[in-house]
Amino acid sequence: xxxxxxxxxxxxxxxESLLPPLGNRWLHTQAVAARASEASAAVSAEDRDLLxxxxxxxxxxxxxxLRDTGFxxxxxxxxxxxxxxxxxxxxxxxxxxxAVYEAEQRGLTKELAVYEREDSxxxxxxxxxxxxxxxxxxxFDFDHRIDEILKRYEPGSEVHNAIxxxxxxxxxxxxxxxxxxx
Numbered sequence: 001x002x003x004x005x006x007x008x009x010x011x012x013x014x015x016e017s018l019l020p021p022l023g024n025r026w027l028h029t030q031a032v033a034a035r036a037s038e039a040s041a042a043v044s045a046e047d048r049d050l051l052x053x054x055x056x057x058x059x060x061x062x063x064x065x066l067r068d069t070g071f072x073x074x075x076x077x078x079x080x081x082x083x084x085x086x087x088x089x090x091x092x093x094x095x096x097x098x099a100v101y102e103a104e105q106r107g108l109t110k111e112l113a114v115y116e117r118e119d120s121x122x123x124x125x126x127x128x129x130x131x132x133x134x135x136x137x138x139x140f141d142f143d144h145r146i147d148e149i150l151k152r153y154e155p156g157s158e159v160h161n162a163i164x165x166x167x168x169x170x171x172x173x174x175x176x177x178x179x180x181x182x
Contacts (some may be wrong), residue, residue, distance in 0.1 A: 005085040008033070011053035014083075023137040029059050032139030040158040042180035043121045051122050055091040055129050061093075063136040071108050073099035077115055083111060086164035088136065091115045097130045098166030126179035131170050142174045 004010030012033065019026040036055035043132040047055050060066060061076030077094035094115035103112040117123070134140045134148060146167055153159040163170075 005052045005080065005083060006050050006059070006089045007039075008052040010040060010047055011056035018060050018066070022062060025059055025062050028047075028133060028135055029056065031133045031139075032056075032129045035133050035139075036125060037130055039125050039177055039181060041124050042128070042177045047120075047122045050089060050092070051125050051129075052128050054089055054096070054122070056087070057093050057097045058126065058130060060095040067171035069106075069108060069111065071099075071103065071105060071106050071112075073097075074112055075102070083134065088118070091118060092126055096125060096126050098127070098162065098170050100122060101166040102158060103168070105162045111147045124173040124180075125175045127170055127173040131174055142171060146170070 005014060015026075015029055016032075019029055021178045033055040036052050040051055045142055056082065057076065059072060059076065060079065061072030061074065065081045066075050068078060070092060073096055075096050080090045080093055093168050094112060094119040100109070100117065103109050131142055131145050132140055134145060135152070140148065146163060149163050150160055153163070
């Protein structure tokens with residue numbers, strides 16, 4: 001599959017080919033894509049399909065067959081790159097939801113830096129969609145979502161440490177989207 005990955009339909013088809021066996025991860029992904037669609041007014045009209053596609057694909061790196069480093073944003077981005085996905089989509093997946101903070105915890109900063117992070121309304125909206133959707137697709141406000149992640153991951157773990165450090169950055173992105181949406 002080398003074309004159409006930056007469209008909602010193409011991205012949804014790829015996600016559906018990889019994530020359903022992961023149960024709640026698939027429920028989460030579907031809900032993040034729906035939330036991204038709802039928040040698409042926060043980005044330019046020409047970026048709306050890209051946002052929704054990135055939402056469908058943000059967690060594909062969890063698929064066991066794609067696992068390489070064990071760091072899902074990086075594994076997902078690497079896979080998308082092998083599939084001929086547009087660079088911007090690859091970079092959004094690589095950097096979703098403050099991935100740089102977890103890359104630092106995992107010693108993968110150099111590997112993630114291959115994918116330049118764009119600071120944009122699209123990345124903000126992708127963060128918003130992910131950080132207001134619970135692990136089984138529930139609708140959460142930002143603080144509830146962060147608290148849920150911190151409870152799910154043991155203190156001192158890579159994810160717990162990364163989310164703790166990323167919280168201000170993620171909160172600012174969510175706030176910018178809420179402002180754009182009015």
